[in-house]
Amino acid sequence: MNPIRKKRLYLIGMMVAGIGVAAWLALNAFDENLMFFFSPSEIAEGKAPTGHPFRVGGLVSNNSVNRRSDGLTTAFDVTDNAETVTVEYTGILPDLFREGQGIVALGQLNESGIFVASEVLAKHDENYMPPEVADSLKTAHDEGVSEMQQVSVQ
Amino acid sequence: MIPEIGHYALILALSLAIIQAIIPLAGSYTNTHSWMALSRPLVWGQLLFLTLSTIVLANAFLANDFSVIYVAQHGNTKLPDLYKISAVWGAHEGSLLLWAFLLAAWSAAIALFSRNLPLPVVARVLSVMGMISIGFLLFLLLTSNPFDRTFPVPFEGRELNPMLQDPGLAIHPPLLYMGYVGFSVAFAFSIAALLGGKLDASWARWSRPWTTVAWVFLTVGIALGSWWAYYELGWGGWWFWDPVENASLMPWLVGTALMHSLAVTEKRGAFKSWTVLLALFAFSLSLLGTFLVRSGVLTSVHSFASDPERGVFILIFLLVAIGGSLMLYAWRAPYISGGGRFDLISRETFLLGNNLLLSVLAGLILLGTLAPLIYDAMEWGKISVGFPWFNKMFVLLTPFLALLIGVGSISRWKHTDAAFLVKQLRVAFVVSLAFGLLTLLPLFSDGNLMVGLGMGLAMWVVTSHLVNVKERLKHKAGFNGFLRDLSGGGRSYYGMILAHMGVAMFIVGVTMVSNYGIEQDIRMSPGDTANIAGYDFKFEGVSEFPGPNYNAHRGRFLISKDGEQIAILLPEKRTYFVQTRPMTEAGIDWGLTRDLYVSLGESLGGGDWSMRLYYKPYIRWIWIASIFMGLGGLLAITDRRYRTARKRASSTSTLTAGSSTPAAAESHS
Numbered sequence: 001m002n003p004i005r006k007k008r009l010y011l012i013g014m015m016v017a018g019i020g021v022a023a024w025l026a027l028n029a030f031d032e033n034l035m036f037f038f039s040p041s042e043i044a045e046g047k048a049p050t051g052h053p054f055r056v057g058g059l060v061s062n063n064s065v066n067r068r069s070d071g072l073t074t075a076f077d078v079t080d081n082a083e084t085v086t087v088e089y090t091g092i093l094p095d096l097f098r099e100g101q102g103i104v105a106l107g108q109l110n111e112s113g114i115f116v117a118s119e120v121l122a123k124h125d126e127n128y129m130p131p132e133v134a135d136s137l138k139t140a141h142d143e144g145v146s147e148m149q150q151v152s153v154q
Numbered sequence: 155m156i157p158e159i160g161h162y163a164l165i166l167a168l169s170l171a172i173i174q175a176i177i178p179l180a181g182s183y184t185n186t187h188s189w190m191a192l193s194r195p196l197v198w199g200q201l202l203f204l205t206l207s208t209i210v211l212a213n214a215f216l217a218n219d220f221s222v223i224y225v226a227q228h229g230n231t232k233l234p235d236l237y238k239i240s241a242v243w244g245a246h247e248g249s250l251l252l253w254a255f256l257l258a259a260w261s262a263a264i265a266l267f268s269r270n271l272p273l274p275v276v277a278r279v280l281s282v283m284g285m286i287s288i289g290f291l292l293f294l295l296l297t298s299n300p301f302d303r304t305f306p307v308p309f310e311g312r313e314l315n316p317m318l319q320d321p322g323l324a325i326h327p328p329l330l331y332m333g334y335v336g337f338s339v340a341f342a343f344s345i346a347a348l349l350g351g352k353l354d355a356s357w358a359r360w361s362r363p364w365t366t367v368a369w370v371f372l373t374v375g376i377a378l379g380s381w382w383a384y385y386e387l388g389w390g391g392w393w394f395w396d397p398v399e400n401a402s403l404m405p406w407l408v409g410t411a412l413m414h415s416l417a418v419t420e421k422r423g424a425f426k427s428w429t430v431l432l433a434l435f436a437f438s439l440s441l442l443g444t445f446l447v448r449s450g451v452l453t454s455v456h457s458f459a460s461d462p463e464r465g466v467f468i469l470i471f472l473l474v475a476i477g478g479s480l481m482l483y484a485w486r487a488p489y490i491s492g493g494g495r496f497d498l499i500s501r502e503t504f505l506l507g508n509n510l511l512l513s514v515l516a517g518l519i520l521l522g523t524l525a526p527l528i529y530d531a532m533e534w535g536k537i538s539v540g541f542p543w544f545n546k547m548f549v550l551l552t553p554f555l556a557l558l559i560g561v562g563s564i565s566r567w568k569h570t571d572a573a574f575l576v577k578q579l580r581v582a583f584v585v586s587l588a589f590g591l592l593t594l595l596p597l598f599s600d601g602n603l604m605v606g607l608g609m610g611l612a613m614w615v616v617t618s619h620l621v622n623v624k625e626r627l628k629h630k631a632g633f634n635g636f637l638r639d640l641s642g643g644g645r646s647y648y649g650m651i652l653a654h655m656g657v658a659m660f661i662v663g664v665t666m667v668s669n670y671g672i673e674q675d676i677r678m679s680p681g682d683t684a685n686i687a688g689y690d691f692k693f694e695g696v697s698e699f700p701g702p703n704y705n706a707h708r709g710r711f712l713i714s715k716d717g718e719q720i721a722i723l724l725p726e727k728r729t730y731f732v733q734t735r736p737m738t739e740a741g742i743d744w745g746l747t748r749d750l751y752v753s754l755g756e757s758l759g760g761g762d763w764s765m766r767l768y769y770k771p772y773i774r775w776i777w778i779a780s781i782f783m784g785l786g787g788l789l790a791i792t793d794r795r796y797r798t799a800r801k802r803a804s805s806t807s808t809l810t811a812g813s814s815t816p817a818a819a820e821s822h823s
Contacts, residue, residue, distance in 0.1 A: 007498050015510060022514050026521070026547055033543035034525075037536035055538060071677035071758045091675040092755035092766050095736045 160210030336368020401443030424493030504562030560618030608665025653786025663775030
């Protein structure tokens with residue numbers, strides 16, 4: 001092999017090896033850091049993992065927000081109008097957090113079925129509904145409608 | 155009546171853009187001088203009409219013309235004038251108008267500063283700019299007309315999102331868009347070169363200053379956005395790996411790679427195909443970014459007013475722009491000649507490494523940003539990619555970039571002796587290693603390896619460049635020599651040094667704030683004192699305070715250290731009259747070595763409030779770094795070479811593809 005080819009081969013070899021290692025590390029870490037989204041209905045069906053973080057979203061139920069005595073921990077219900085899950089969060093809630101508002105919470109389920117959130121997100125735009133929340137509300141609504149239709153057919 | 159004038163002006167601009175996209179290009183093939191010469195007047199016409207359009211929209215805001223839907227949605231009689239004007243680009247329709255206006259402005263800049271370019275090149279470049287303009291003007295007119303009317307006319311406007319009522323908004327989007335749109339110039343130059351089959355050193359020399367200017371705007375724009383989010387969102391964070399941020403970072407990374415690759419193409423004639431590809435990608439990513447954000451397909455905390463129904467148009471536009479340019483590339487690239495040869499240890503190799511790392515980073519961000527869309531489309535579930543993943547990827551790859559900076563900038567083109575590199579850099583290496591190890595001592599970080607790594611790398615960037623400057627000035631007779639160098643052809647060199655010092659500052663800022671930043675959520679009663687990082691935060695209570703278009707609860711904090719008062723912070727919780735929503739205004743005492751940051755949470759009754767206190771060491775360095783990078787870029791484009799080169803270029807423009815002489819500009823750096 002002539003020396004120029006050899007050098008070029010080294011260079012390409014190094015590049016391919018470098019990118020390969022980077023890609024391998026990236027994809028490996030990627031799977032660990034994926035956060036899946038579950039609606040309250042899916043949690044009720046037992047689809048959500050325990051002991052692994054995920055996201056839950058829905059509307060904050062009316063009259064469900066209550067503050068623990070330390071003043072920093074808040075518990076509230078999140079609903080997709082079919083099922084509800086109780087979320088507990090310690091810290092300062094976003095400005096737009098309020099009852100009836102769509103939110104997304106990050107965290108994990110504890111043994112008693114309470115979702116302990118490490119982060120609560122509410123959108124800055126008051127008309128905004130996180131797409132996942134909009135979807136899960138729609139699914140719950142559609143299922144409700146089709147159940148009612150089945151009832152009326154019977 | 156006046157808003158209709160704005161609307162007609164848009165239509166006229168579109169008509170001119172269509173002519174501009176076709177006639178000069180056709181003229182460049184048929185060698186019809188008059189057709190090619192049309193390109194400049196057409197650009198002026200477009201700029202005129204789009205300026206008119208923008209002024210009309212601004213006027214509608216100032217005149218409170220709520221019959222225009224866009225104004226009714228985002229304007230208000232009580233809005234201060236500054237925000238009435240910045241409301242022009244505060245939401246979807248107006249920001250697209252700004253895009254189109256800036257595109258016309260960049261085109262006009264090309265028309266103005268291309269007197270020394272051969273006419274066929276100017277004609278082709280401006281035709282490509284016209285094509286991009288057609289896409290944006292069609293998008294505006296068909297789906298997002300800012301001049302649409304409404305009836306009955308509302309008495310009052312719904313006001314600009316309070317989040318956006320801030321001086322930061324007045325300048326952040328225009329700067330960012332200047333960067334996005336600016337990459338269209340490098341894109342247009344590349345397409346024109348592919349069309350003409352003439353990819354030589356002079357092509358790279360023309361593209362370089364344009365790319366650098368766009369990059370400077372993007373750099374400062376992103377930093378400004380980061381700073382704005384930091385003080386305005388009230389979370390004390392400077393980067394969230396949010397899709398909107400990623401959308402601006404991807405073109406920045408590829409643009410940075412492009413700048414360095416253009417250097418190789420200009421000086422050595424190498425990497426031509428790669429440079430063209432980067433130019434295509436930098437602009438494609440700008441387009442993708444703009445549209446991802448605007449279409450609302452991705453969830454973001456920063457995107458305002460988005461509409462998924464525009465998705466179809468966007469998809470078609472992206473397919474035509476990106477697909478078309480890549481097809482042209484696939485067709486023409488095989489005819490691009492190879493460049494000058496280089497050895498394994500040479501500046502070319504190190505710059506190639508820089509390019510690869512930057513591209514891989516951009517690719518990873520693209521993966522992380524688009525993964526939720528892909529998973530959703532494949533019905534694998536609804537996911538989001540965690541913040542930690544992006545951080546991990548960056549911490550994994552950027553140290554190599556920092557190492558390469560030092561080696562690459564001191565090595566020579568074509569061939570460098572390993573012995574020379576070792577001799578030059580051994581002192582810098584030992585000093586950096588020692589400094590990194592020193593920071594591991596209990597006194598500083600107590601064995602935090604991340605701190606050692608970051609500080610060592612920052613020191614490496616600084617010391618290796620010091621050696622570099624010393625080496626350059628060795629034969630230049632002291633300080634006078636330096637001044638002569640700076641007034642002559644050395645500016646691009648010193649620009650590089652300055653920008654790379656920015657990199658070192660950035661590393662310091664990120665390392666310090668990530669490892670030593672403190673955040674505390676706490677409940678406080680009036681009179682309480684909290685202590686963070688040696689600072690006492692004494693809460694004196696909250697009082698009501700009226701603003702022009704909002705009511706505020708204003709907290710008062712006395713900050714002291716060792717019993718000595720150093721600042722009074724007045725964080726606010728505002729409720730805006732029109733949109734009736736609360737807004738957190740943080741209280742910040744800033745300093746070069748640390749920020750103290752307080753934001754109010756909620757009233758817990760009895761005068762108690764929940765609040766969040768932060769200690770943010772060296773966070774300012776992150777943004778100051780961007781100023782260094784920007785100044786470096788500006789210094790580089792004033793280099794004499796570009797002026798003299800332009801004169802020379804006009805005489806050598808008859809060179810055919812690949813026959814350039816890379817040695818021409820060799821002596822400069």
